[in-house]
Amino acid sequence: MKFVISLVCGILSHFCTYFFCTCVAQGDKKKEHTSSDLDQFLKVSYQSVLKASEGFSLANLIGKGSFGSVYKGVIENSETTIAIKVLNLLHPAASKSLFVECEALKNIRHRNLVKVLSACSGYDHRSDDFKVLIYVFMVNVGA
Structure with missing residues (x-):
């Protein structure tokens, strides 16, 4: 049971980290392409x-x-x-x-x-x- 819980927590943390990194990277790309007023x-x-x-x-x-x-x-x-x-x-x-x-x-x-x-x-x-x-x-x- 401990193995299954730690495996699920590990997988969820990897998905959260991937999602966070993807959002930050896309936000930086948008800032690069927009010129200031x-x-x-x-x-x-x-x-x-x-x-x-x-x-x-x-x-x-x-x-x-x-x-x-x-x-x-x-x-x-x-x-x-x-x-x-x-x-x-x-x-x-x-x-x-x-x-x-x-x-x-x-x-x-x-x-x-x-x-x-x-x-x-x-x-x-x-x-x-x-x-x-x-x-x-x-x-x-x-x-």
Whole structure:
């Protein structure tokens, strides 16, 4: 009887060990194949945003509101047209608006929403705080 019990316990422990090792190995494979969210975004600087919007020229201005302005531009070394939302950080609620917008876009997926390509936060040429969101540009065909 002791032999049968020890044999059954040994077999069960081998199955448990095999199952555990298999689950851990598959979890590691999934982590290797998924890229982080940061790798999907473009790496942009103030200078590249300035160049893409041609110095934030009025000719590229496509919208203006209390929290900032939106400019059309082209990414350097690419044919991709982008929309650059520059926040007016002099407005006290602009930073909060940015965080709310990012949180909403992070959690919502819909075919009619434009894709966020990147964000940039830093300082401009006058050492003022500078924050932008960069979207895929979509022509407004409904208006």
